[in-house]
Structure formats: structure tokens, C-alpha cells
Amino acid sequence: RATNRVNYILQEYFNKDEISLRYENENFYLYRQGVRANDLSEGEQTAIAFSYFLARLEDTDLSKLIVFIDDPISSLDSNHLFLTYSLICNQFCHDRKLLCDQLFISTHNHEFFVHLKEHFKSPQTSMYLIKRINNGTTNSSTIEDLPDVLKKYSSEYVYLFGRIVCFRENPSVDFDQLYDLPNIVRKILETYCQFRFQKEFKQSGKLLFDNISEFTRVYKFVNHRSHSRTDGVLQFPELSECREIVEITLDTIKNKDREHYDSITEKLNHPNRT
Numbered sequence: 001r002a003t004n005r006v007n008y009i010l011q012e013y014f015n016k017d018e019i020s021l022r023y024e025n026e027n028f029y030l031y032r033q034g035v036r037a038n039d040l041s042e043g044e045q046t047a048i049a050f051s052y053f054l055a056r057l058e059d060t061d062l063s064k065l066i067v068f069i070d071d072p073i074s075s076l077d078s079n080h081l082f083l084t085y086s087l088i089c090n091q092f093c094h095d096r097k098l099l100c101d102q103l104f105i106s107t108h109n110h111e112f113f114v115h116l117k118e119h120f121k122s123p124q125t126s127m128y129l130i131k132r133i134n135n136g137t138t139n140s141s142t143i144e145d146l147p148d149v150l151k152k153y154s155s156e157y158v159y160l161f162g163r164i165v166c167f168r169e170n171p172s173v174d175f176d177q178l179y180d181l182p183n184i185v186r187k188i189l190e191t192y193c194q195f196r197f198q199k200e201f202k203q204s205g206k207l208l209f210d211n212i213s214e215f216t217r218v219y220k221f222v223n224h225r226s227h228s229r230t231d232g233v234l235q236f237p238e239l240s241e242c243r244e245i246v247e248i249t250l251d252t253i254k255n256k257d258r259e260h261y262d263s264i265t266e267k268l269n270h271p272n273r274t
Helices: 002-013 042-056 079-092 110-119 148-152 156-169 175-197 201-208 212-225 239-256 258-269
Strands: 019-024 027-032 066-070 102-106 128-134 139-145
Touching: 002 019, 002 042, 002 079, 019 042, 042 079, 079 110, 156 175, 156 239, 156 258, 175 201, 175 212, 175 239, 201 212, 201 239, 212 239, 239 258
Parallel strands: 066 102
Antiparallel strands: 019 027, 128 139
């Protein structure tokens, strides 16, 4: 039964048809394309170990277990990211309700983390950052609350949109923020125009802006302020200039695409809402 279950998981979720587990003479052996395998890649080892771990849980009462899964996609290629995500969700969660007593998942892969965060989103879910500390002679780690930028945002576009919304609501002479604003506005407009018009902002900006003068002004701001000066002088845009450009950008998107604007605003106001 164990070999059948492990082989099923390998084939169904990891697409490892060439690797199989056999039970012979009271021992387990791994075969690759019908020949006993002696050398396994790190990806194969990870897939086999995880499949075996899940098979071991078949005859146990999950509701009484605390399950810890450490970096399940380590050494696996990107094709296995969604397969592993699907496997974990189906095995330990049903209708967004956890089937085990507690589930811990650690990962260094940000994309995998984002998918898990969205699936297991609930008030009962806690998220932490394991921070490595190197003082030059010894290494140690500490567990901290996950920074808000990782906890609240899954999309760079929503995060950047939130940055300029916050600036419009509370404009201040924060030089770090003033220095970043031209690049933030440029990224927002480039992302939006590429998605809606399938063209760069330079070519499609006139489709977004009804007022050509406003388009020219915004384009000049983001293009000029987003590039380093040849003389190397550090230059900051003025607060009043930034405030007006942000106002024009947000009002233009709002008036041109109200549904899009409202959906982004809703996401910013309720980042943890499914």
C-alpha cells in the first residue's frame, strides 16, 4: 500500500513517471525506467521524500497532528511550484478549513509564499520572517513578525499604487519618498498602459490622458526624473511638483477607468480580504 501511494503522488503531482518505488524482500528500492536507481538528483530526492511523508499521513488522524513542512520546493524547478502548492492545499485544507491541528510551512521562495498566503488567508493565520544574523564569527537566527510590505501586498502594482495614494493623502518633504516618486509613477503608468493598451506609456499615454498638456507634463516628469544626471548631481523633485503629478495621475486613472480604480482602492483598504 505504501509503495502504491508514494508512486501515485510521484506520478500525479510531480510528473515523475520514470521514478518508482518497489517493495522487494522486505526492503524498499527506487527504480528509474525499470533499472534500480543509485544516484538521485536533489529534485528527485525532494519529490520522493515529500511523497513518502504524505503517504505516511494516510492512516493517521490529521485533526490531531501538528504538521511542519520545511521548504517543500527546494531543488525543484518552477514547474513543480504549482504542483506542490496544489498538493499541500488538497491534503491539508478543505473549503479553506484546515484539516490538521496546526500547519507550519517554511519557504525561501517568494512566489510560493504569495500563493500560500492567498490560499490560507484568515484571521487565524500567522506569518513570520526567519532572519539570519551573522556577526562575523557565528551565525544565528531570530523569528520576527513578517514586515507589512510582505504581509499586505502580493502585487507590486498594488503596492506602488498604495505608495502614491498615501503620498496624496499625506504629502510631506520626505526626501527618500520624493526621490522615489518619479520611478513609482512611471512604473504604475507603464504597467497600466501595457496591460490595457498593449503599448508602452510613451505610445499609449495619449489614449489614457484626454488632456494632452497633462500627458506631456506627466511624461516629462517621469522620464526626466527617473534617470540619473550625467554630472552625477543628486536632485530631488519639488514637493509641489510631485503633489500635482500624483494628483493628475490618480484622477486620470479614476476618470478613465473607475472600476479599476475602485478595485485597487478596495484592495488597499482591505488587504487581507479574499
